[in-house]
Amino acid sequence: MAPKDTSRQSAVARLIQIVGAEHVLTEESDRAFFAHDVYRMKATPLAVVRTGSVDELCRAVTAATSEGIAIVPRGGGASYTDGYAAATDQSILIDTTRLNRIEINETDMYVTAECGVTWAELDAALAAKGLRTPFWGPFSGLKATIGGAMSQGSVSFGSGLFGISADSVLGMDIVLADGSLLRTGSAAAINGTPFFRHYGPDLSALFTGDAGALGIKARITLRLMKRNPIVMSASYGFADFYGMARALETVAKEGVNSESFGLNPLLQKAWLGRTNLKQSLDAALAVFKNSRNPIEGLMKLTRMAIAGKSFLDRAEYSAHFIVEGIDNAHARSLLAAVRTAADPHGVEVPNTIPTVVRGMPFMPLFPILGPAGERWVPLHGIMPFSQVDTFHRLLMEQQSRYADRMAANKITHAAMFTTISTHAFLYEPVFYWQDSRHIYHNRYLPEDFLKTVPVYAENPRGRELVEEMREDIRNIFQSIGAVHMQVGKCYPYMKGRDATNAGILKQIKQILDESNLMNPGSLEL
Ligand SMILES: Cc1cc2nc3c(=O)[nH]c(=O)nc-3n(C[C@H](O)[C@H](O)[C@H](O)COP(=O)(O)OP(=O)(O)OC[C@H]3O[C@@H](n4cnc5c(N)ncnc54)[C@H](O)[C@@H]3O)c2cc1C
Secondary structure, three states: OOOOHHHHHHHHHHHHHHHOHHHEEOOHHHHHHHOEOOOOEOEOOOEEEOOOOHHHHHHHHHHHHOOOOEEEEEOOOOOOOOOOOEOOOOEEEEEOOOOOOEEEEOOOOEEEEEOOOEHHHHHHHHHOOOEEOOOOEOOOOOOOEHHHHHHHOOOOEOHHHHOOHHHHEEEEEEEOOOOOEEEOHHHHOOOOOOOOOOOOOOOHHHHOOOOOOOOEEEEEEEEOEEOOOEEEEEEEEEOOHHHHHHHHHHHHHHOOOOEEEEEOHHHHHHHHHHOOHHHHHHHHHHHHHOOOOHHHHHHHHHHHHHHOOOOOOOOOEEEEEEEEEOOHHHHHHHHHHHHHHHHHHOEEEOOHHHHHHHHOOOOOOHHHEOOOOOEEEEOOEEEOHHHHHHHHHHHHHHHHHHHHHHHHOOEEEEEEEEEEOOOEEEEEEEEEEOOOOOHHHHHHOOHHHHOOOOOOOOOHHHHHHHHHHHHHHHHHHHHOOOEOOOOOOOOOOOOOOOHHHHHHHHHHHHHHOOOOOEOOOHHHO
16 A cells, blocks of 8 residues: 555655755655666655665664655665666665765774775775775776675676675674664674674575665675785687687686686777777876886886787687786786686787776776667676576577667677686676667766767667567576576566575565565565
């Protein structure tokens, strides 16, 4: 039953009392913007509330749910799987970005971050002390938050050795639907601190990847380690997908690379071609600053300049491997292991792409538009190595089936790949299509950047076809047993799940959120 007008008014009035009127946004344009992810939006929430402390967060949740109003948490808003797209307009969206405190405990080697801290902010705070977390962020870490990554699962920096975001967690403080605070890990024990995760059954795991359907992460504690100062990388070109996939697989199994990623021809050109003069200068400056001394910086820049942008012209696919050592000899020996594994499958090329990536790991969100200003949406599946070739074949067959309709509707596709630890392959098909920009693009991207990219007319048929193909690809993923991070309201989660598993999950949801007010619709719960 929908909450009454009086309930809605009373909830908004209480929220204003809790956080102050300046932190409750009720303008239509603000509500629409915050509810719009990189791809699309669903319902417009009643208000956006920007809580400034964990206590305010608990009270805000109670104020809404006690009136029967749903809660939708949003971190940096850098996702595209409807995770914070409100399923109902009877919702309050919580923007967590004011929850940005960081406490570093060097003695016990953990850091506790409030959920709205971005990965770039956390990395900067830890770098000052020569520390890092094992997984240290997605490419979108300038905007993406610790809370967002923990709630949907993220990969990239550190994932080659240390897995996904959830693998670095020690414990969390979670606000439940009734406004109470649940503590997980060793911090939940009498006199406990959050220094250890596994003390009996692990409650943290229930909430990692929950898309906010079970609670709102308020604070997250992650394990710390020393930063390895020496970063080296190698890049390879391949004649086809299969060479690239084998190289990524064999290198991953060595367990030596901090990160690796593969690009198909279109994405590779996009990564090289996207860099305009200002971005190239920024990247060059970042590469220079991150070098240990000016001579090394100059050498790296010279290699990049000589390589230019044409070195991958002859390669169909490319893969890029990054290692980190405690000293030069250590890093060199790790890179030697990468080369031994990759050499049989491709040809080594200049390492411009990984050098720029590590020079400026957290990039501005320019890729939310395609290289020629098109709309952009990726999707992904994580699969065992044994299924990679089958998936690729099925995807290529799908793309031939759709080729004529894609061309007619101005749609192109690309793909990106990575490995996670020694045991998983992530395949990310990407769609671009010519279509008008939406509110998210116009608010997130700087005006001087938007002026440089073409503007397209509305293309509703293109949009529909992309959606049809995404659904088809989700089914192909399911047919080979792939799994997903970033489940949100996009990937199947309950569909096809075995009955015992599904039953237990439903009961857990019922215990934690009996009125289904925590981000309803997520995880198909
Ligand atoms: C250019 C670009 C590059 C990207 N690169 C990567 C990459 O390298 N690796 C990768 O994995 N992904 C990547 N992404 C996808 C996405 O940015 C990340 O997965 C990121 O972790 C999302 O974090 P966020 O704070 O923006 O979350 P949001 O988009 O704000 O939210 C994501 C989900 O988490 C929920 N949520 C947010 N905060 C909380 C909280 N405190 N408690 C409970 N639930 C919460 C939301 O309701 C939603 O369901 C990229 C996206 C873009 C646009």
